[in-house]
Amino acid sequence: MTKNIxxxxxxxxxxxxxxxxxxxxxxxxxAKPSPELLGKAKTEKKCVLDKYDMxxxxxxxxxxxxxxxxxxxxxxxxxxxxxSFNMSLSTGENSCLGCHEDKAKFCDSCHTYxxxxxxxxxxxxNPKEIE
Amino acid sequence: xxxxxxxxxxxxxxIAAIGLGAAPAMNFASTNAAHxxxxxxxxxxxxxxxxxxxxxxxxxEQVVEHVMEACHKAxxxxxxxxxxxxxxxxxxxxxxxxxxxxxxxxxxFKYAFPDKEDEFLAEKFLDLPFLVTxxxxxxxxxxxxxxxxxxxxxEDGIVLMDYHRCIGCRFCMAACPFGARSFNFRDPRPxxxxxxxxxxxRTKGVVEKCNLCxxxxxxxxxxxxxxxxxxxxxxxxxxxPESEVRALLNENYTIRRKQSLxxxxxxxxxx
Numbered sequence: 001m002t003k004n005i006x007x008x009x010x011x012x013x014x015x016x017x018x019x020x021x022x023x024x025x026x027x028x029x030x031a032k033p034s035p036e037l038l039g040k041a042k043t044e045k046k047c048v049l050d051k052y053d054m055x056x057x058x059x060x061x062x063x064x065x066x067x068x069x070x071x072x073x074x075x076x077x078x079x080x081x082x083x084s085f086n087m088s089l090s091t092g093e094n095s096c097l098g099c100h101e102d103k104a105k106f107c108d109s110c111h112t113y114x115x116x117x118x119x120x121x122x123x124x125x126n127p128k129e130i131e
Numbered sequence: 132x133x134x135x136x137x138x139x140x141x142x143x144x145x146i147a148a149i150g151l152g153a154a155p156a157m158n159f160a161s162t163n164a165a166h167x168x169x170x171x172x173x174x175x176x177x178x179x180x181x182x183x184x185x186x187x188x189x190x191x192e193q194v195v196e197h198v199m200e201a202c203h204k205a206x207x208x209x210x211x212x213x214x215x216x217x218x219x220x221x222x223x224x225x226x227x228x229x230x231x232x233x234x235x236x237x238x239x240f241k242y243a244f245p246d247k248e249d250e251f252l253a254e255k256f257l258d259l260p261f262l263v264t265x266x267x268x269x270x271x272x273x274x275x276x277x278x279x280x281x282x283x284x285x286e287d288g289i290v291l292m293d294y295h296r297c298i299g300c301r302f303c304m305a306a307c308p309f310g311a312r313s314f315n316f317r318d319p320r321p322x323x324x325x326x327x328x329x330x331x332x333r334t335k336g337v338v339e340k341c342n343l344c345x346x347x348x349x350x351x352x353x354x355x356x357x358x359x360x361x362x363x364x365x366x367x368x369x370x371x372p373e374s375e376v377r378a379l380l381n382e383n384y385t386i387r388r389k390q391s392l393x394x395x396x397x398x399x400x401x402x
Binding site for chain 2: 073
């Protein structure tokens with residue numbers, strides 16, 4: 001008798017303990033953001049640094065860029081991969097947004113996921129948004 | 132299995148040791164060769180000390196209007212007379228015109244040159260429009276006042292602002308004897324008729340002023356005010372004796388604003 005009670009109790013206990021896993025199995029959660037390469041970035045092969053470096057370090061790259069532009073008046077960046085960029089967040093053809101033309105589907109897809117809200121757009125403008 | 136002599140073993144081990152050292156050495160050489168480089172555009176205009184000469188004889192009301200419009204449009208300086216688009220910016224509170232922002236504007240002689248006011252001053256000066264802007268002083272008091280080095284003097288003499296560092300303390304505004312700086316008491320965007328994509332706007336809480344169009348000089352273009360001024364404004368290198376501005380200073384009698392304060396303005400007025 002007691003054996004059966006203990007076993008059903010154990011069964012319920014295991015089910016309950018593992019409930020987060022069951023829950024995840026039936027509901028779909030987006031595991032990771034998928035930034036899309038759209039516009040010019042689709043045809044271009046290379047970013048400023050290589051992909052993983054960009055993913056991890058684009059904030060420091062931008063910081064470097066703005067200091068160089070604003071403080072040292074140097075606006076050209078010749079990257080280690082041989083390409084040159086007119087350093088800018090959103091002005092001109094080979095700025096970040098000049099190449100990654102769809103901010104919402106690229107930058108924001110990651111940032112929303114990671115709850116990052118760069119305040120840059122209080123001043124810098126997305127050329128696509130001002131029609 | 133082949134029997135190895137001690138000698139042949141040492142030979143192979145030695146070659147292998149060289150090989151081990153080679154990889155880091157090659158890595159070292161290749162990373163050194165491909166380092167990113169930051170530089171100026173080839174077409175960029177440069178100077179040892181940028182300066183401006185304004186020919187007051189050529190400044191008419193019309194010139195003033197064109198110059199102000201060209202500058203303020205390109206740099207997204209808000210205009211508080213602009214009617215706010217209620218759909219985009221609902222519940223915008225009414226403006227206070229004392230909080231207007233300006234990079235270059237019109238001033239009467241007595242305010243532009245208070246120390247030169249005179250009972251018997253030539254009458255023509257009484258109602259001539261004078262264009263005034265940041266003087267990009269050689270000894271700029273705003274630079275000394277700024278606690279974060281947001282305002283700084285660039286090597287080429289331009290007194291520039293790094294908006295990213297501005298904390299809105301307004302010490303620079305108190306320090307500037309020319310009123311060349313304006314504070315953003317509110318978000319400027321509702322008051323910009325058409326945002327120009329070539330230059331960022333500012334936000335509430337930062338100070339702003341003329342940047343001598345450093346973004347244009349970097350591309351090899353002259354400032355907007357020069358282009359719109361029909362020859363009244365000339366910009367060039369004060370330290371180059373061959374420059375156009377030096378020729379103008381040589382040929383004409385010029386004055387600067389509030390010279391007695393010793394800030395050494397870089398904007399000259401041909402009288």
